[in-house]
Amino acid sequence: MTAVRSDTAVRIDGVSRFFGSGAARVQALDNVSLDVRSGEFLCLLGASGCGKSTLLGLITGLDAPTTGTVDTTNRRAGMMFQDSALLPWLTAGGNIEVPLRLRGIRRGERRERVERLLAMVRLAGLADKRPHELSGGMRQRVSLARAFAQEADILCMDEPFGALDAMTRDLLHDELERIWRETGVTVIFVTHDVREAVRLGDRIVLLSSRPGRVAEVFDVDIERPRRIDSARVAELATVVTTRLREEVGRHGH
Amino acid sequence: MATESGTSTRFRSQTADFDAETGLAVDAALAGLDALDIPTTQRRPLASRAWAATWPKIGALALFLLLWQLVVWSGWKPSYVLPGPGKALSEFGSRLGTSHFWDALARTLVRAVEGYALAVVIGVVVGVAVSRSTILRTAVGSFITALQTMPSIVWFPLAILLFKLSESAIMFVVVLGAAPSVANGVIYGVDYVPPLLVRVGRSMGASGFSLYRYVVAPAALPSVLAGLKQGWAFAWRSLMAGELLVIVPGHPSVGADLQNSRELLDTVGVMASMITIFVVGVVVDAAFNTADQRMRVRRGLVAEGTSAVRAARGSRGLGVAGGAVDPVGSSGDGTMPPPADPGAGGGDGGHSGGAG
Numbered sequence A: 001m002t003a004v005r006s007d008t009a010v011r012i013d014g015v016s017r018f019f020g021s022g023a024a025r026v027q028a029l030d031n032v033s034l035d036v037r038s039g040e041f042l043c044l045l046g047a048s049g050c051g052k053s054t055l056l057g058l059i060t061g062l063d064a065p066t067t068g069t070v071d072t073t074n075r076r077a078g079m080m081f082q083d084s085a086l087l088p089w090l091t092a093g094g095n096i097e098v099p100l101r102l103r104g105i106r107r108g109e110r111r112e113r114v115e116r117l118l119a120m121v122r123l124a125g126l127a128d129k130r131p132h133e134l135s136g137g138m139r140q141r142v143s144l145a146r147a148f149a150q151e152a153d154i155l156c157m158d159e160p161f162g163a164l165d166a167m168t169r170d171l172l173h174d175e176l177e178r179i180w181r182e183t184g185v186t187v188i189f190v191t192h193d194v195r196e197a198v199r200l201g202d203r204i205v206l207l208s209s210r211p212g213r214v215a216e217v218f219d220v221d222i223e224r225p226r227r228i229d230s231a232r233v234a235e236l237a238t239v240v241t242t243r244l245r246e247e248v249g250r251h252g253h
Numbered sequence B: 001m002a003t004e005s006g007t008s009t010r011f012r013s014q015t016a017d018f019d020a021e022t023g024l025a026v027d028a029a030l031a032g033l034d035a036l037d038i039p040t041t042q043r044r045p046l047a048s049r050a051w052a053a054t055w056p057k058i059g060a061l062a063l064f065l066l067l068w069q070l071v072v073w074s075g076w077k078p079s080y081v082l083p084g085p086g087k088a089l090s091e092f093g094s095r096l097g098t099s100h101f102w103d104a105l106a107r108t109l110v111r112a113v114e115g116y117a118l119a120v121v122i123g124v125v126v127g128v129a130v131s132r133s134t135i136l137r138t139a140v141g142s143f144i145t146a147l148q149t150m151p152s153i154v155w156f157p158l159a160i161l162l163f164k165l166s167e168s169a170i171m172f173v174v175v176l177g178a179a180p181s182v183a184n185g186v187i188y189g190v191d192y193v194p195p196l197l198v199r200v201g202r203s204m205g206a207s208g209f210s211l212y213r214y215v216v217a218p219a220a221l222p223s224v225l226a227g228l229k230q231g232w233a234f235a236w237r238s239l240m241a242g243e244l245l246v247i248v249p250g251h252p253s254v255g256a257d258l259q260n261s262r263e264l265l266d267t268v269g270v271m272a273s274m275i276t277i278f279v280v281g282v283v284v285d286a287a288f289n290t291a292d293q294r295m296r297v298r299r300g301l302v303a304e305g306t307s308a309v310r311a312a313r314g315s316r317g318l319g320v321a322g323g324a325v326d327p328v329g330s331s332g333d334g335t336m337p338p339p340a341d342p343g344a345g346g347g348d349g350g351h352s353g354g355a356g
C-alpha cells in the first residue's frame, strides 16, 4: 500500500453548498463531514430534497462545495445517475463503450469488455438495442454496466434501482453486491428505501432535511449475503425508519 | 476495522458458492422478466410505407395541375401568355434530351454545392465559436440573426460592384445567404444540450474536445440539421436570384435560361425552367427529410405506424429545431403530416382510413 492509497477513500470536511443567490438562495448541505472508507459500501439515506444528489455531485467533482473540502485521495470517482441518463443517440453497447473509448482502450478489447459487461447485468445480446427500445429496468442495467465500465475506484450511485419492480431490484442487489466484493470498489449508494440501505450497506448515513446535515451513522452488522426480507434486516430497518421519521418530521413539509 | 481482511475472505468464499448455486436461477428469472420487457417492433412492408409517403404528394400535384388547367380553360389570359400544364410539361420533357439543359443544370448545381459547402464550413466555425464565447455572443450573436433576415437580393448591387458579373459575385451572396442559418442552428443546438448529458459525459472523464465529440455534437445534431436544411433553402434562393441578375457570358445556367426565356417572351420556356427549379427543391428537401427521419427513428423520437401519435406530433417534429429562426416558408416539407386538428380529438381514423 502506498501512502496515497489510504484507508479513507473520500474525506468530506465541513462541506456546505448553496444554490442561487439573493432571496432565492437555497442551502442544500450544511457543514457535512464524513469519511468514506476504502472498499466500503456506504448508503446515504434521507428525505427527498435533502441534498443527496448534491453530495454525490461534489464527490464526483461535477460541482464544487461553497465552503469546505472534498478530497477523493487521488481516486477516480464514477457516477451512475438518478435516471438512467443514457445517451439516446447510441445503442446500449455504444453507451457502455463511451467510457472505454475515453480511456483509449482499443477497439477489439472494447468489444470484448462490452460483451462481458452486458452479460454481467444479464443483458447479453442486446448490445444493438437503442435506449428507447429498452424497458426502464433494462435501461438502468445498461447504466449500471456503463458505470462499471468506468472502472472508477469510487462508484457513486444515485437511486439506481428506484424505478424497478421488487423482483428485478432484488436480483440487481445480488449482482451489485457480487461485483462490489469481486472488484473491491468503494460504493456510495443513495436511496430513499431504508430496507435497501440495510440490505446493501456496511454503514448507513442518515441526512437531515433542508439543509442536509449528517443526522446519524448506523453500522450494519448483519452477515452477508443478506436477504431484504430477513428478520434482521427488517429489525434494523425499523430502527432507522423511526429515526428517519424524526428527521423528516422536524420540518413541517 | 481489525476484522476487515478476515471478513472479506469469508465473503469471497461465499461468493463462489453463492454464484454457482444461484447464477443460473438468476439468469432464468431475469430472462423471464426481460421477455416481458422487450418491446415488439412491427414494421410495415416497404412497399406499403413507400405508397403511404407518395400518394398524398401525387394527389396534391394532380390537384395543382387541375387548377392550373382550369384557369387556362377559363380564358383568363391568352394561351401564349399562360400556357396549360400539358405544354409546359412537354417542353420540360423535350429539354431533358438536350445537352444544353444538362450543362446548365450541372453548372447551377455545382454553384449551389460549392456555395453551400463553404457556407456550412463558415457557419459551423462561427456557430461553435459564438456558442463557446460569451464575448463573441454579445458581440455578434444578434447580428447573425439580423443577417439571416436580410433578403439576399439586397446584397447583389454590392456583390456586382465588388466582383463584377462573375462566379465570385454569385458565390458571395449564396454564402452570405446560407451561413447565418447554419451558424444559428449550431448555436441553438449547443445551447439546448441537456445539462444532465453534459454531466454524464464529464463524469465519464470527457472534457474539452472529447466532451464535444461524445456529447455536445450528437446532442446538438437535431438543431444543426434544422439549420443545415434552412441554410440550404436560403442558399438555393440566393443562387436563383443571383443567376437571374448575374449572367456570366458563356456560362449557361438554369437561372440564365429562365431570364433568357423571359426576354424572348417564351412563357412555356419560363415554366419549363421553373419546373426544373421546383424538382431540384423537392429532391433536396426529400434528402433532408430522410436524414431527419432516420435520426429521429434512431433516437426513438418517432412512433412508427401509430397514426394517433403521428397526427399529434405536429408539423415540425423537434422542439429544439423549432427554436431556430424560420425563413419565410423555407421548409416546404410535404412529407410531414398536417398538424393535429384540435377538433378531431381522439379520432385517428381520418387520414389513414382514406389510405386503406
Ligand SMILES: Nc1ncnc2c1ncn2[C@@H]1O[C@H](COP(=O)(O)OP(=O)(O)OP(=O)(O)O)[C@@H](O)[C@H]1O
Pocket (backbone or CB within 6 Å): A019, A020, A026, A027, A028, A046, A047, A048, A049, A050, A051, A052, A053, A054, A055, A082, A192
Ligand atoms: N442546480 C440547482 N439549483 C438550485 N437549487 C438546487 C439545484 N440543485 C439542487 N438544488 C436544491 O438543493 C436541494 C437538494 O437537492 P438534491 O437534488 O441534492 O436532493 P436529493 O436529496 O437528491 O433529493 P431526491 O431524493 O428527491 O433526489 C433541493 O432543495 C434542491 O431544490
Ligand SMILES: [Mg+2]
Pocket (backbone or CB within 6 Å): A052, A053, A054, A082, A158
Ligand atoms: Mg437526488
